[in-house]
Amino acid sequence: MSATVFMNGTVVLPIGWIGIALMTFPWPLLAEEAAPLVTVDSDGLHFFETKIRPILAQRCYECHSASAKKSQGGLQVDTKASFLAGGDSGPAIVPGKPQESLLIAAIDYDGDIQMPPDGKLPAAEIALLTTWVQRAALLPDDTATAAVKKKIDYATAGTFWSFQPVRTIEPPTVVAWEWVQRPVDAFVLASLEQQNLKPALPADRRTLLRRVSFDLIGLPPTPEEIEQFEQDSCSDAYPKLVERLLSSPHYGERWGRHWLDLARYSDKPAPWDTTKAQAWLYRDWVVEAFNADMHYDEFVRHQLATDLMPDSTSSNRAALGFIGMSPVYWKELQLDKEVIKATVADEWEERVDAVSRTFLGLSVACARCHDHKFDPISAEDYYAIAGVLANTRLIDLPMIPGPEGTLAMQAVQQAAKLKAEIQAIEELKPPPADRDQKIAEIKKQIATTEQTPHYSSPLAFGVDDAALEVLADGPNRTKLEYTPGKAQDLNVHIRGNPSNVGPVVPRRFLTVLSSGTSVPFQVGSGRLELAESILTAGAPLSARVIVNRVWKQHFGRGLVETASDFGTQGSAPTHPDLLTDLTHRFIQNGWSIKWLHREIMLSATYQQSSESNPSHYAADPDNRFYWRMTRRRLDVEAWRDAMLFVCGLLDPRLGGPPAPLSDAGNNRRTLYGSIDRYEVDDMLRLNDFPDAFTHSPNREPTTTAIQQLVVLNSPFLERLSAALAGRISAPSTAKASPGAASTGSVPEAKACVSDKIRRAYLLLFGREPSEREMQIGETFLSGGQTDQPPLPELWQQYAQALLGSNEFLFID
């Protein structure tokens, strides 16, 4: 851009430049150049039509015209009105002044904007355009002088399916009505019948139990539980089972982890972050919220604004971790404030993205630089929401309420500062004479500080309300200044550039969800009002989105496949009425997630077998119509936990600080393994654990060779297969309950080979081995010698293969 040129004063004005360019011209052009500059309009227009429009048409229209798929940079150069109005960066031309015209700077490749992007124009064309601007840039009048900027038509956009209020929908009539067990079944069956498809038979009890168990608690059933369930002939055996698992404390561990994917959970902050906060307090809060069936609206409200809720208790403080542990980016304060502003704006964008996609299933962050290309979200809407997060400061939050907590937090920060002082002194070269004395003195201060009451009470990742300003701090520094108690609206950043600001936008909710007018938020940052808006005006979306997420976990595919995009670019719902009706009843039932589980799991749809059917498979290979249950692969957490469980090693303790999964004897659930978004554990990384820098709506299942090295060679599998080999050698009456020791009370002297194989199959797969499977096992274990008992190492190899088998990894 010419601005940078002038700032440094290194380039002469383009007048001289034109002279240079002219020297390369073919003669006829020079002749034209020599003609009088100002002639009658018709000559000027003729010049435009014959010389200029062809260049624009050939070089520019593809991206900058009404017919372009999207007009890049907001600029169109095919009508007079749009040309003069310019684009997002301002007017493209200043008639008579090529040196002040962005267009000329751009085609000269003389600044940030270089056009056309695929290579500089020939010098002759640059000279022609320059001449044309110099000659007052005459343009023919347009017949159409419509407004250049397309305005979002909220009335039309508001009719999009996901924005519609939820309501009761009468279940459709179906032929095979006897199949229907819950309202959702009628919707599913109606669409199956429409497609001439039939639901599969119900799954057998063993399969169903295994499915329900992994779905709700992320662990397999024990052989004893299987036996009991198979023999329970009561009509309410299945509902009772669902109820038992829903009230297990392991339920929250399973479903809490699904939530943590959305919340980009990480135990470790950025390496340079000096926070003393501990993320596991948030993780445990989420687990407990699921276990207590905290209603989803409460769950959302606490995470966004528990500190602003009048009736909130201190037990919910850790909920603020959702925003509190947002990724922070490095801000080099020696850089110019404009650079730091850009980094800060990037952080806001990530938070807007996480909040809007998690709670609303809308990608509001797309509107940071311009109105959303597809959804009815304007740049103003983006800055209205970003303003809320811009007035929200990430802080270390004491778990002890009141002044005592604040004192304890200050003590922790003080101690950290003092420790840094010691380090600074130790690094001094040469060491000061009174080095040891100074250090001893500081150590004494640290000891005193550590005596502060509640000093060791952990700090959570939290937030409070404070306005942030990025200010110059002397000639070569920038500072971030927070003002608690103050809240300020953001200006629109034109094209996302914080140094180029447009009008101020009050903090408020999204226009399209506010039926015309959205009222500016009044209280502090506006987080609580944002939460309330999400749950009231935004309820059609926020409730549908969570219902769909739960559905997706149960079936392996969502009614809306794009779980965090319910906008026009997301996939359309396969069963819109089902989703609307189920969501309506979900709200009527107090936003209870456990109610939702029951409603889904007690359905005939959920209880189908996963067995395939060639004609149905040909018609609907992706099972979009639910003509069977979809076979699913366990995620890495359930896979690792299940291995520990069947080997009798799982440590079932709940909650608390994390520990690395790679620790030799770590037998706790995978949920409690430390997550470092900067360096993910090998086993997790290789098995599709999501990137914890951003909101992650689904796990992308991959099947790679390097992943299977975990099965073949990892010390974890080696250790577990040894434990499993030991366990099946001593079957007896050992209960395979979580945390039980690996041996039974009365070890049998010598269980025969087939008994042990049978025991292994019961523990791992909950069934008897087939004849063929028995034979494969016996042949392997004989090691080629039929008359000898198998060597212990063969049992271990066998155990490892069973743990690594497809049957253990996939759920029918």
Added chain:
Amino acid sequence: MRNPIDSESYAAAIASAAMGPGGMSRREMVQRLGGGLGAIGLLPFLNADAAAPASVGAHPVPRAKRVIQLFMNGGPFQADFFDPKPALNRCQGQRPKEVDLRTERATAGLMAVPFSYQQYGESGVPVSELLPKVAGCIDDICVLRSLYTDNPNHGPALYMMNNGTITPKRPSMGAWFLYGLGSENANLPGYVVLCPGRPVRFSELWNSSFLPAEFQGTYINHSNLDPRKMIPFLRNSSLDTLTQRRQLDMLRSLNREHLASRPEDMLLDARIKSLESAFGMQFEASDAFDLNRETKKVREEYGASQFGNGCLLARRLAERGVRFTQVYYGNFQPWDTHSNHDSSVRTLAADIDQPIAALLTDLKRTGMLDDTLVIWGGEFGRTPVSENGNGRDHNHYGFTMFMAGGGVRGGMTYGETDDFGFRAAVNKVHIHDLHATILHLLGIDHEKLTYRYAGRDFRLTDVHGRVIKEIVSGYKSV
């Protein structure tokens, strides 16, 4: 959230496509992916197999099949190596207004470059005395003198160089390469990052972000040259090969029993195959990462330094079809010479000269340089003005990189910096342009390699990028 194709069938297709003889060919895979192709730019896949590659789609002709990037992390100074600036010595100590640019730290006047230049090769491209051996390869090298980037800070500049954005949340270019081209060898990771330590920002520089996790780089610390230390879980600590083969045969029988009653499930089948691939990887990777299999003569050519080992490993991986190998010079950021610049650079240059020359010579000898693109450079350059008296600060306004092989014209320079080597001035090349050009050489139109995520089509080059056609071999100026 992958729009064009169902994610499960995609994963299965990828897994089985990588199978080699027993699995699908690339062509089959492309057919299976069907309608998804238009949107995801797997076309070069076809190009690789097709008889008449130029006729396929709108993607460019692939010139390079694989890329090796030699990453001078910390940022080398352009005028030390390939961009002579005599004005620095003439105006030493002065601070003309052209160099009064804001960088990260406070800087003073111009600092002279004590290294002399000579012209080399038939092309006569000048190279400084610091790289005499690399200078011998200059006719294969295209020096890009006019790079610039957006931020003078290591983290953001590293993100920009690797991920095409200054914030840490986009897929790395290597992940994009694999997404676009797939892997050539199922028994090795397709994207390998070698560093004898940890570069700043670490795994974010090779992450796959929203692309499928299989496309992320495999980080390998090669300061210990035992292959078992380099790849997690590469070899079994107690079972010998025959025993493990017998175990895997038994597992395969069980898995087939399981599959027999569950036909039409590609994921089950894909996993059976991937277990076999993993078995193969144990040996292939043990071989690929074992420098002891090279002759003494070759080891001597590359030298005994960690960077030399990295270059040799990169060559071994390239031979085996690894799509992208990055060799970071060293732990943290060794090229970050805020003080004692000249003496540090002498040591650093001495350390890279022989290995780079050996790599280029080696690739050329075997003909691999024709379709292997080698890239050299840092995340940014350094200032012509001094910092701390004898150091140089970060410089994002202008810096040098070079490319060799892979369809790039050798023995040329492209672009210019100003008289003091501070700012890119002529034919400026942004990192987006660099990425667009690398993709072009790989046979991918950077505007067509897109991935639908969060409601929008993402590209490595965002909405930017200009292919520098002038440096592609066969280029004719108009």
